[in-house]
Amino acid sequence: MSGNTNIYSIKNLFITVVMAITAFALAVASAISLYLQINNYKKELVQDVRTYSELISINATNSIIAEDSFKEEENLKALAVNDEIFNVHIYNLDTDGSPMFFSSFNKPGIAPVVPQLSRIEELSEPKLEDDFMEIIWPIRQSGALIGYTYIRYSAQGLVDLITQAIAITLTVTIIALAVCFFLILKLQKTLTKPIDSLINIVQRVSRQRDYSLRADASNLREFSLLAESFNELLSRTHEYMLGQNAAEEEQRKLQASLEEKVNQRTVALKEANQELIQTLEKLHQFQRQLVQNEKMASLGDMVAGVAHEVNTPIGLGVTASTMMLDRLEQLTKEFESKTLKASSLEKFIGEGKENLNIIYRNLNRAAELISSFKQVAVDQSSETSRVFSFGQLMDEILLSLRPKLKKEKHHINVKCDSDLYIESKAGPINQIMINLIMNSVIHGFEFMDSGEIDIDVSLIDDNKLKLIYKDNGKGIPEHLRKRIFDPFVTTKRGQGGSGLGMHLVYNLVTQALNGSISINSQEGSGVEFQIIFPVKRLDAESAVKRG
Incomplete structure (x- = not known):
């Protein structure tokens, strides 16, 4: 059992809730009943006071007109038979219309009260004090105001009625609560008895694991259905446990034979795993070889392009030098035969200058191409650090690519x-x-006549270089962009594409340069690569000395 002190009993909770609801309902009903009764008693008292005030005022009319106060006092003595009337004052009006005392009545044993001339407006409606009610009623003759009647009336009867009503209401409420409590006890026993029985069965099943036990049926339909469902659950659990025991026995029998099979398969798996490791190592070697071949293929394409580009100026130089040899041989023959003319010598000198200029320009152009190619080729085959101008490096790269571009x-x-x-x-x-x-x-520029490539190079914090490469080509589809740096990813498979170009770029950035590369591209919107890698910056003078 849990030691939680917040766990409640259904019996106590049921009795508490029902009694609380009943008590609340009775309290509200009793309060409303008392309120209505007290209001009725007050209304009756007010009605009695108004009636007596009106009657006394009518009887005092003649005395006020005759100004006979003695006669009025005699008339008022008849009120002694009414135990509720304590004091009566009759006020008439002075010549200026102000009220003044005329006559009075005081019940025997009740002290007289002073005239209430200043409270005429206040007591125009009955006013209830502690144990009496006061009112001042106007006296009229043919509609004209001739005086006032003041009455102090006993409210003890109202107090007695209220006390009696409260006592009756409390008595009825207590009796009703007692009857309700008795009925609730009977009802909770009817409701909780099958629950207690079901709890006992559940506890026995939990402790003894005896799933053959069954819950008794109940006279209540809901509990009867619950008992049937619980018995069905126990029956299925019992069947399952029997089947489980049988399965466990069968498992124990199979376990012995499985251990041998597992050992055999473990040995086979180790052998297969070893073969897989060897195959994977060969695959890595093959991949590294392909990457190296990609590098060499790039260099080979460059060699072919530069060779073709150099062939043109060298061919022009050979042609110019051949022409020079022909002209020189002809000039020599004319000199030896002594037929050399000044015009021929002048023509030879002019053509010689022109041919020498052609030879010089083309040989110089070839020398520039070969020098640029030599530097690029050395750089491609070397991964050692050196000092260089980044702008000059870009010029050399673009010059080496000129044959292809x-x-x-x-x-x-x-x-x-x-x-x-x-x-x-x-x-x-x-x-x-x-x-x-x-x-x-x-x-990127496939099927495009003219494309734009922007290369932006800048330093970050003097120790990192950021290179942003953009083109306005057709972009990269999302399914290719996610694995653009994986090996063998290409859109030109079967058309000469190896799929290793961007994989080679990724390896060079991350491994050779210890940097990072990211891509941003949408299909139809070009591509942008951002490459960041650490460098050491030098000023121009230091670079020249170290270069």
Whole structure:
């Protein structure tokens, strides 16, 4: 049993609630009854006082007109037979209309009262004091006011009636409560007896776990249905327990054979798990190899593009130098045969200058391409830190991509401080930018004639670099955006897309640069990448010395 002191008994709660309701109802009814009775008694008393006042006023009319106060006092003595009338005053009006004392009556044994001339307005309606009631009634003759009658009337009868009514009401209330309490006891026994019986059965079942017990039927329909439902529950529980015991016995029999099977399957599972670990390791190796191949493929594409781009200026230089050799051989023959003319020499000098200028410009252009490609190639194959100008790095990257971008009409806008020198790993940054730009060209600007790429580079707190990359391409669908950095995710499967480009970017940002990358894109609204990674900033002079 719980030690909770707030648990109530149904018997006590039932008796308390019903008695409280009954007592409240009786109290309200008694109060209303008393209130109505007392009001009726007061109304009767007021009516009696008004009647006596009116009669006395009528009888005093002639005496006031005749101004015979002695006769009026004789007339008032007849009131001695009425035990309720204590005092009577008759007031007449002076020549100026003010009231004055005329005659009076005082019951034997009752002290006289002073004239109440100042209370005429106050006592125009009956006023009940402690044990008497007072009233001043006007005396009229043919409608004209000729005086007033003052009466002090006993209220003892009213007090006696009220006391009697209270006593009767209390007696009836107590008797009714006693009868109600007796009936409630009988009713609660009728209601709680089947409950007590059911509680005993429940306690025995709980303690002894004997589900063969059954509750007795009751004369009350609800309790009878409850007993039937409880018996049905016990019956089903008994059947379930029998079945449970049988199942437990069967389980004990099966447990012995299951242990052997579990041991066998455990060994098999360990072997399968070992194979799975080996397979997973091979998969990781294969994935790393694919990522490395992706890097090399990017470098290979760049080599092919730069080789094709360098081939043009070198070809023009070869052509110009061949022409120079032809002209020089012709000039030599003319010199040896002594047919050389001044005009031929002048023409050779002019053409020589023009061809040498062509050779110089094209060789210089090729040297720039090769130098830029060399730096980019070194950066891509190296993950060591070095000091560099970020703006110059972007120029080198864009120059190395020019062979792939020159046929497109896309615009790349770079916003970067020209004095921004940092110490970081140029190789991963190079790879990241190339992959992002080529992703925009291949995927974002597909079926677009002209696209815009904005690259915004800035420092945060002098020790972190924030790079915001935006394009106005077709954007990325939500189902791809959620796993854009996963390996092998591509929209060009079967068309040359490996699905490793953005996975490579994610690895370079998070592992090589120890930074973070986030994406924001809606289908049809372009894409935005935000890359933040730690760097060490240097001023231009220190950067030149260390470079």
